[in-house]
Amino acid sequence: MKEIHDFKVLERRQLGSRYFALVLEHGGRMQPVVPGQFVEVLVEGSREVMLRRPISVHDVDEERGTLTLLIQIVGNGTRKLAELQAGDKLNMVYPLGHGFTSDLRPQTSALLVGGGAGIAPLLHLSKVLKAKGVSCTILLGGRTAELIPVRSEFEPYGRLCIATDDGSLGHKGLVVEHPAFAESYDMIYTCGPTPMMKAVARSAAERGIRCEVSLENMMACGVGACLCCVTDTDEGHRCVCKDGPVFDIGTLRKWYEQ
Amino acid sequence: MLAVKIDNLQLKNPVMTASGTFGYGEEFADFVDLERLGGFIVKGTTGSHREGNPYPRMAETPSGMLNAVGLQNGGVEKFCKEVYHRIKHLDTNIIVNVSGSSIEEYCDVASQIDELEKIPAIELNISCPNVKKGGMGFGTNPEMAAQVVSEVRKVYHKTLIVKLTPNVTSVVDIAKAVEAAGADSVSLINTMLGMAIDVEKRRPYLSTITGGLSGPAVKPVAVRMVWQVAHAVQIPVIGLGGIASAADALEFLMAGAKAIQVGTANFIDPAVTMKIVDGLEDYCKRHGISDINEIIGII
Numbered sequence: 001m002k003e004i005h006d007f008k009v010l011e012r013r014q015l016g017s018r019y020f021a022l023v024l025e026h027g028g029r030m031q032p033v034v035p036g037q038f039v040e041v042l043v044e045g046s047r048e049v050m051l052r053r054p055i056s057v058h059d060v061d062e063e064r065g066t067l068t069l070l071i072q073i074v075g076n077g078t079r080k081l082a083e084l085q086a087g088d089k090l091n092m093v094y095p096l097g098h099g100f101t102s103d104l105r106p107q108t109s110a111l112l113v114g115g116g117a118g119i120a121p122l123l124h125l126s127k128v129l130k131a132k133g134v135s136c137t138i139l140l141g142g143r144t145a146e147l148i149p150v151r152s153e154f155e156p157y158g159r160l161c162i163a164t165d166d167g168s169l170g171h172k173g174l175v176v177e178h179p180a181f182a183e184s185y186d187m188i189y190t191c192g193p194t195p196m197m198k199a200v201a202r203s204a205a206e207r208g209i210r211c212e213v214s215l216e217n218m219m220a221c222g223v224g225a226c227l228c229c230v231t232d233t234d235e236g237h238r239c240v241c242k243d244g245p246v247f248d249i250g251t252l253r254k255w256y257e258q
Numbered sequence: 259m260l261a262v263k264i265d266n267l268q269l270k271n272p273v274m275t276a277s278g279t280f281g282y283g284e285e286f287a288d289f290v291d292l293e294r295l296g297g298f299i300v301k302g303t304t305g306s307h308r309e310g311n312p313y314p315r316m317a318e319t320p321s322g323m324l325n326a327v328g329l330q331n332g333g334v335e336k337f338c339k340e341v342y343h344r345i346k347h348l349d350t351n352i353i354v355n356v357s358g359s360s361i362e363e364y365c366d367v368a369s370q371i372d373e374l375e376k377i378p379a380i381e382l383n384i385s386c387p388n389v390k391k392g393g394m395g396f397g398t399n400p401e402m403a404a405q406v407v408s409e410v411r412k413v414y415h416k417t418l419i420v421k422l423t424p425n426v427t428s429v430v431d432i433a434k435a436v437e438a439a440g441a442d443s444v445s446l447i448n449t450m451l452g453m454a455i456d457v458e459k460r461r462p463y464l465s466t467i468t469g470g471l472s473g474p475a476v477k478p479v480a481v482r483m484v485w486q487v488a489h490a491v492q493i494p495v496i497g498l499g500g501i502a503s504a505a506d507a508l509e510f511l512m513a514g515a516k517a518i519q520v521g522t523a524n525f526i527d528p529a530v531t532m533k534i535v536d537g538l539e540d541y542c543k544r545h546g547i548s549d550i551n552e553i554i555g556i557i
Contacts, residue, residue, distance in 0.1 A: 225281035228316035
């Protein structure tokens with residue numbers, strides 16, 4: 001069930017100049033969150049920002065009742081959120097959207113490909129997959145090493161591979177050019193810049209590997225009512241907020257072939 | 259204390275939700291007790307399925323937002339066969355917003371909705387700014403507005419609400435024309451035609467260039483238009499445009515609206531309608547008002 005709730009900021013971590021993480025405590029009984037689902041946060045005290053901002057869930061600790069958000073500072077909304085400090089409250093509507101399918105059997109293999117802020121939901125996903133006995137390869141990309149935040153957090157959950165455009169860390173080049181990308185997997189998940197996700201989806205389709213992508217569009221309501229955040233699918237316009245953000249590429253041929 | 263009447267409709271309270279901002283109600287069921295609403299207006303429904311306009315369809319602007327959804331909906335048949343059966347049990351007024359690009363289409367949709375027992379009213383949308391054909395085209399000219407309303411009046415037998423656009427020189431002239439043509443009520447305002455440009459990319463934010471402005475930014479314009487129309491027509495007026503609190507709702511009621519609709523505010527606080535109902539009750543208690551009708555149209 002979705003709820004509107006005031007979370008308390010337990011911890012705020014700055015990660016380089018462009019990213020920060022917020023650990024948020026529910027204080028009561030938190031609703032279950034599936035990897036790939038998102039929250040809509042209320043940005044208070046800003047003259048420019050009226051609508052909530054959709055942010056994907058980076059990590060969940062059910063026992064402690066905490067959610068972690070990894071936020072990239074891009075505009076007025078996220079710049080205002082960056083001012084939050086431990087002890088502040090943050091009003092969120094959650095959990096929203098259709099998340100990743102993580103019903104893989106033990107001994108299967110999955111590739112998780114993330115770029116930029118799209119790395120965020122893959123941590124929660126890798127944790128859940130690891131707990132199911134799935135062997136994960138986590139492939140993260142960015143222009144430089146500094147733009148791949150929180151990479152060490154992934155280490156306990158699978159084989160970590162890095163690709164940077166400038167070669168400052170890991171393989172020099174795009175994620176799809178990393179040798180690990182060409183290996184065989186039972187499932188590929190991806191979240192990040194649209195050109196990266198399209199390249200991943202095209203390759204997965206060619207190789208006949210099941211693949212899910214997590215899309216991002218500007219949103220208003222977050223619950224499938226206003227129909228502002230639609231994406232083109234093979235079945236027509238679908239809401240990224242409700243039918244997604246995670247889509248199986250089987251319905252996105254039109255999208256990734258563009 | 260809060261009950262009001264719009265033609266034959268009994269509303270538990272004056273608080274409804276605006277078409278296109280509340281889906282089919284179901285989307286908000288986790289946040290709102292739908293039966294505590296005076297009613298809700300479901301998404302604009304057309305003769306056949308519509309995909310709407312290409313993305314991007316929305317842009318945030320100071321104290322408001324522009325949208326250019328373009329009436330994406332599954333069509334009237336899908337509504338009657340599927341959606342209606344999921345929501346018809348709700349004990350509130352479910353009103354269907356009826357849209358079209360020709361008089362024939364408006365009449366076709368209205369007559370199909372007329373058959374649905376649990377839908378006591380339609381809101382005729384002659385004011386959508388985001389479709390190329392029809393929509394606002396009908397609502398900006400008194401003769402054309404009257405013509406579509408009188409044709410729909412022939413095939414629709416329950417409460418007929420007509421939704422008006424603010425994008426006109428005289429909203430009063432349109433309101434009077436649709437009243438004379440047989441409307442039972444008018445609702446106003448639909449969104450105001452607007453535009454915003456991304457100067458870095460040197461292009462409009464919306465795929466359609468222009469779109470409809472809603473949110474707190476339009477509220478004073480809406481209150482003014484409701485006040486003008488309420489003084490000019492005999493039929494009940496439903497007010498909307500930027501309502502986000504009980505105080506906002508009270509402004510519209512005092513300006514002459516019998517009921518109000520909450521739109522964009524649902525996106526910011528999905529439970530806002532319940533707070534507005536509570537706030538109206540609280541206001542009446544604080545001011546010793548036993549019947550909210552006492553303050554309707556006092557300005």
